[in-house]
Amino acid sequence: MTEASTDLEPVAKAAGAGDQEAIATLLACIQPKVIRYCRARINSARQGYASADDVAQDVLLAVFTALPSYRDTGGTFLAFVFGIAAHKVADFHRKRQRDRATTTAEIPERTDDGDSPEQAVLQAEMRHMAQELLSTLPDAHQEILVHRVIGEMSSEQVAELLSSTPGAVRVAQHRALAKLRRRLSTRR
DSSP states (O other): OOHHHHHHHHHHHHHHTTOHHHHHHHHHHHHHHHHHHHHHHTTHHHHOHHHHHHHHHHHHHHHHHHGGGOOOSSSOHHHHHHHHHHHHHHHHHHHHHHHOOOOOOOOOSOSOOSOOHHHHHHHHHHHHHHHHHHHTSOHHHHHHHIIIIISOOOHHHHHHHHTSOHHHHHHHHHHHHHHHHHHHHHHO
């Protein structure tokens, strides 16, 4: 278990008890992880970051709502959060399948982020290529890589979340990264 996730346990308990400062601290700590997770699981190139950010907001709201009922059952608080996130992302994909509406490109919130237009295009291309490569993997491997790399979770935390063993998570991660390396080398 990582130091960051163990630090969240007492804060989560205090937040569950209604401590407003603990709630603010907890949500501020998990927000970047949830946003990265949602952006990775929702193909932002097609859906736009607004969709992923909306789902992330739904996750944070669901976590906030569930705080009073959160009980430490031997798992980590981050596993609890990413469990909610996985369900919200699945709900998004189910709804998108039903709606089949086309989305328009998102208008950026900020116009000047310090990067040149060329840098912005290169970063967008890299994100698109990474998402495209990730989408070639089986769902289980995608899930493991997203939690390990983007969610910054330990193999123990991912194993708990996916009802697996830490060793199986590490092996699956190794195999997934090897597949990505092979696919990347054939693209060059």
